[in-house]
Amino acid sequence: MYAFDFEKPKTVAEAVEALSREDAMALGGGQTLIPSLKQHLAAPSALVSLTGIAEMRGVCTGTDGALCVGGATPHAVVATEAAAKYPALAALAGNIGDPAVRNRGTIGGSLANNDPAADYPAAVLGSGATIVTNTRSIAADDFFEGLFTTALEPGEIIVEVRFPIPQRAAYAKFQQPASRFALTGVFVAKTANGVRVAVTGASENGVFRWSEAEAALSADFSAEAIEGVSVPAEGMVGDLHGTPAYRANLVKVMTQRAVRAA
Amino acid sequence: MTKVTMTVNGRAVSGEVEGRTLLSAFLREGLGLTGTHVGCDTSQCGACVVHVDGQPVKSCTVFASDVEGASVTTIEGMANPDGTLGRVQQAFQDHHGLQCGFCTPGMVMSAAALLAENPKPTEADVRHYLEGNICRCTGYHNIVKAVLAASGQDVSGLAAE
Ligand SMILES: Cc1cc2nc3c(=O)[nH]c(=O)nc-3n(C[C@H](O)[C@H](O)[C@H](O)COP(=O)(O)OP(=O)(O)OC[C@H]3O[C@@H](n4cnc5c(N)ncnc54)[C@H](O)[C@@H]3O)c2cc1C
Ligand code: FES
Numbered sequence: 001m002y003a004f005d006f007e008k009p010k011t012v013a014e015a016v017e018a019l020s021r022e023d024a025m026a027l028g029g030g031q032t033l034i035p036s037l038k039q040h041l042a043a044p045s046a047l048v049s050l051t052g053i054a055e056m057r058g059v060c061t062g063t064d065g066a067l068c069v070g071g072a073t074p075h076a077v078v079a080t081e082a083a084a085k086y087p088a089l090a091a092l093a094g095n096i097g098d099p100a101v102r103n104r105g106t107i108g109g110s111l112a113n114n115d116p117a118a119d120y121p122a123a124v125l126g127s128g129a130t131i132v133t134n135t136r137s138i139a140a141d142d143f144f145e146g147l148f149t150t151a152l153e154p155g156e157i158i159v160e161v162r163f164p165i166p167q168r169a170a171y172a173k174f175q176q177p178a179s180r181f182a183l184t185g186v187f188v189a190k191t192a193n194g195v196r197v198a199v200t201g202a203s204e205n206g207v208f209r210w211s212e213a214e215a216a217l218s219a220d221f222s223a224e225a226i227e228g229v230s231v232p233a234e235g236m237v238g239d240l241h242g243t244p245a246y247r248a249n250l251v252k253v254m255t256q257r258a259v260r261a262a
Numbered sequence: 263m264t265k266v267t268m269t270v271n272g273r274a275v276s277g278e279v280e281g282r283t284l285l286s287a288f289l290r291e292g293l294g295l296t297g298t299h300v301g302c303d304t305s306q307c308g309a310c311v312v313h314v315d316g317q318p319v320k321s322c323t324v325f326a327s328d329v330e331g332a333s334v335t336t337i338e339g340m341a342n343p344d345g346t347l348g349r350v351q352q353a354f355q356d357h358h359g360l361q362c363g364f365c366t367p368g369m370v371m372s373a374a375a376l377l378a379e380n381p382k383p384t385e386a387d388v389r390h391y392l393e394g395n396i397c398r399c400t401g402y403h404n405i406v407k408a409v410l411a412a413s414g415q416d417v418s419g420l421a422a423e
């Protein structure tokens with residue numbers, strides 16, 4: 001690792017100030033960033049740890065009934081504190097990586113990183129959540145912009161994520177056993193305005209909404225309803241773990257499992 | 263260099279660190295607590311697991327400065343006060359839960375964290391909880407057996423396949 005200054009502000013305002021310095025970077029749980037620093041894939045002048053900012057940690061209920069998760073909340077905390085109000089989200093968080101990763105890794109870090117096989121992007125897009133930063137609110141539909149790319153501006157911090165609570169929801173993950181990331185994961189949410197289906201791990205462009213399945217499930221919320229629809233293999237990831245056709249099939253199978261579990 | 267202060271195995275310690283100094287390096291090189299092993303150094307293997315405020319973390323993937331003021335427990339803190347092996351450590355010895363021993367400090371720390379959360383885990387609970395701890399020797403069966411035995415459950419029916 002190259003040398004850098006380490007800062008641990010106590011408020012969002014102090015963090016924003018520290019991040020305005022040239023080449024300063026935010027540090028969440030470090031579960032992705034620290035390995036990349038070791039590989040010299042990033043060379044920040046300063047790291048600004050967000051984990052000491054009390055207003056960015058924890059789970060609460062907003063006045064509109066939405067579940068608010070602080071941007072620096074570790075996965076393990078979401079797994080327990082969201083369990084009563086949004087069990088599908090809590091179950092997803094409780095199955096990310098392993099216990100040690102869940103004690104450090106944060107929702108903000110996962111979303112900012114936007115790994116194409118990460119779990120949280122599916123929950124955020126599938127729930128139609130809102131990403132609240134230090135400057136604005138971003139709808140999930142406008143946040144994810146492809147592999148490792150998001151709508152965040154340099155120095156912008158995810159302060160909170162607000163999840164409207166669906167009528168029914170579930171996440172079905174086909175786990176890559178070595179990395180424990182999603183080989184394909186599907187988050188299904190049934191809301192008053194129809195069904196949302198978000199797929200992670202499968203597409204070359206990262207998380208996406210499967211609109212054909214959404215239409216079929218909005219008309220009939222059952223696993224059989226999507227028997228006749230499928231995603232094309234074109235544009236799906238092909239690697240040593242699976243071909244594009246295999247992943248395209250997994251998208252449908254995981255969607256059906258999520259519908260059954262919801 | 264800045265000064266960092268924390269409690270390690272019940273003792274107040276401090277030392278000079280750089281921003282990039284990892285907790286694993288601070289423990290091993292700064293404090294001489296070489297029981298915490300560094301295997302992969304990329305947050306994959308779990309050999310470096312220690313407890314920070316009671317929770318297991320991979321010390322190779324945490325900066326020392328980020329746990330300023332915290333209470334850290336390492337494998338050196340797992341023995342009984344009289345120096346004999348602690349309950350989880352003794353179970354690993356009794357049930358052959360180690361061969362080369364490289365993964366053992368991390369296994370013991372993760373196992374102890376599991377038992378603190380879930381005092382009577384099932385075999386499936388143990389296997390799930392230890393997913394982030396890799397062992398290249400044992401094939402895991404005896405590790406799982408040791409953890410179940412440490413929880414006070416009867417393991418005579420579990421075969422060492
Ligand atoms: C062994 C292992 C297994 C894993 N398995 C899974 C898995 O199964 N599923 C899964 O989804 N993930 C998995 N992960 C990734 C894990 O969830 C990470 O915690 C996550 O991707 C990054 O979160 P972090 O808080 O550690 O972020 P960091 O590593 O600290 O940061 C990542 C990036 O986000 C930026 N950032 C951090 N916080 C914020 C914020 N609040 N606002 C804006 N930018 C921010 C940083 O500047 C950096 O660019 C795994 C990781 C490991 C090491
Ligand atoms: S050395 Fe830390 S996880 Fe392998």
Ligand code: FES
Binds near residue numbers: 359363365366398400
């Ligand atoms: S005993 Fe050798 S790696 Fe586990």
